Amino acid sequence: MIRQIVHIDENKCNGCGLCVPNCAEGAIKIIDGKAKLISDNLCDGLGACLGHCPQDAITIIEREADAFDENAVHALHEESLKQSTHHHHGFGGCPGSRIRVFEDSKDDAAENTAISLKSQLRQWPVQLMLVPANAPYLNNADLLVTADCVPFAYANYHNDLLKGKKVVVGCPKLDNLNLYTEKLTQMIKNNNLSSITIAFMEVPCCFGMVMALENAIKASGKNIKLNKVKISIDGEKEHLS
Incomplete structure (x- = not known):
């Protein structure tokens, strides 16, 4: 079907990731340093992400695309929630929101002595x-x-x-x-x-x-x-x- 859908100009995109949390459907992820629409059926074509692109890399166009699928969006959110709960990563594909844990090595712990700084x-x-x-x-x-x-x-x-x-x-x-x-x-x-x-x-x-x-x-x-x-x-x- 021909419908409105997000288009991302990769030549303009600098991978800042500001569009990712503003796509409620989770249709955009940062891949290899560029924002990408991961699946046509996840994009509703309303363009809520447009105002959050400082590079003007995101527009709405009309083209042949699969119909928007709310069930697919719900399934994606459920999978992201499972990943963030059980594997400690995820959060809509934004690298800045990925959970990470850093453990002190024995050498690091020995060096972290109490120092008073002004x-x-x-x-x-x-x-x-x-x-x-x-x-x-x-x-x-x-x-x-x-x-x-x-x-x-x-x-x-x-x-x-x-x-x-x-x-x-x-x-x-x-x-x-x-x-x-x-x-x-x-x-x-x-x-x-x-x-x-x-x-x-x-x-x-x-x-x-x-x-x-x-x-x-x-x-x-x-x-x-x-x-x-x-x-x-x-x-x-x-x-x-």
């Missing part, structure tokens, strides 16, 4: 949407934009990344990226920032934070180099620029 936080609030764009402490500051999982994954966050900087934190998967971009644009416009660093997790959806900041710098009209630091789930740091 917080390097020098302002409040820190949540991006709560920090005023004209907060006085932002002027002439080194700004650290942090995906909110980073301080939990990277043990040396305070001394290595936060020290000497002002910080804003957020989650690109749970919040509105357009609002993030607007807020960051105003922060950059209103303040003579000395530098900007973004610390983000390796999971695909976290790249949305990088994209929001890159778009904000561009929209601000200022020429500021963006320093990118990627943190792996097991706490390793990688400088990308």
Whole structure:
């Protein structure tokens, strides 16, 4: 039958994963770094995922496709629930939501002795949407934009990344990226920032934070180099620029 259905342009898709949790039917998964429609009969063609693609890679087209099958959707959700319960992975194909457990080795446990560290936080609030764009402490500051999982994954966050900087934190998967971009644009416009660093997790959806900041710098009209630091789930740091 000819009907409306989601089409994903893989040339535009950057694998951020923001569309995955916004497809209630579970029809989209991240495969080999790209969002893919896993089965025609799981897509209702209503396009609830469209507004969550920052790359405009998702559109609704008309083509020959199997009819939408609600029973198949229910079966997929039941299978995902079984996998997440019994095998500790799943959650709609989004890598950032996959359950993982890390166990300390004997050597790690021996090294984790009690050490008292001083917080390097020098302002409040820190949540991006709560920090005023004209907060006085932002002027002439080194700004650290942090995906909110980073301080939990990277043990040396305070001394290595936060020290000497002002910080804003957020989650690109749970919040509105357009609002993030607007807020960051105003922060950059209103303040003579000395530098900007973004610390983000390796999971695909976290790249949305990088994209929001890159778009904000561009929209601000200022020429500021963006320093990118990627943190792996097991706490390793990688400088990308």
